[in-house]
Amino acid sequence: MKTKLAIVFITVGLGFYLILMGRQAIMLIGNGTTETVVLGVAILVLPFLGAYVGFTTLRAGFQHSRLSQLIAADGLELDTSGLPRRPSGRFEREAADAFFLTVKADLDQHPDDWRHWYRVARAYDIAGDRRRAREAMSRAVELEREKRRQNVNE
Numbered sequence: 001m002k003t004k005l006a007i008v009f010i011t012v013g014l015g016f017y018l019i020l021m022g023r024q025a026i027m028l029i030g031n032g033t034t035e036t037v038v039l040g041v042a043i044l045v046l047p048f049l050g051a052y053v054g055f056t057t058l059r060a061g062f063q064h065s066r067l068s069q070l071i072a073a074d075g076l077e078l079d080t081s082g083l084p085r086r087p088s089g090r091f092e093r094e095a096a097d098a099f100f101l102t103v104k105a106d107l108d109q110h111p112d113d114w115r116h117w118y119r120v121a122r123a124y125d126i127a128g129d130r131r132r133a134r135e136a137m138s139r140a141v142e143l144e145r146e147k148r149r150q151n152v153n154e
Helices: 002-031 034-074 093-109 114-127 130-153
Strands: none
Touching (some): 002 034, 034 114, 034 130, 093 114, 114 130
């Protein structure tokens, strides 16, 4: 619940900030001098860019949360309780890499199953490879969406 409240608070704050930026941009454009119009247009781009980034981030978060709930309901969440941790709380690199290889082997046997892509995304995250984790999670979201569409059409 705390996380959801934080998301709402940050989103409302971002929305307020974007409105203020847009207002300032319009005021600069309304001034009419070449410099202020150019600056106003440049500033006006920022609220649209911010809104896009905010929207896509929230959408991805909700999609990932949905998949997490489905995985938990299926009892397929990764068990990391046996992995050793550093004093900082992060997983030991060698253990995380070995763990990733076992999860990846499951994906190789089921390349079209979104659940295995989700698990690989989590394993990438545990191993510290955030870029590949995002890519794998995007693939999991895409495959799950396709499966849902197929079920609706049947």
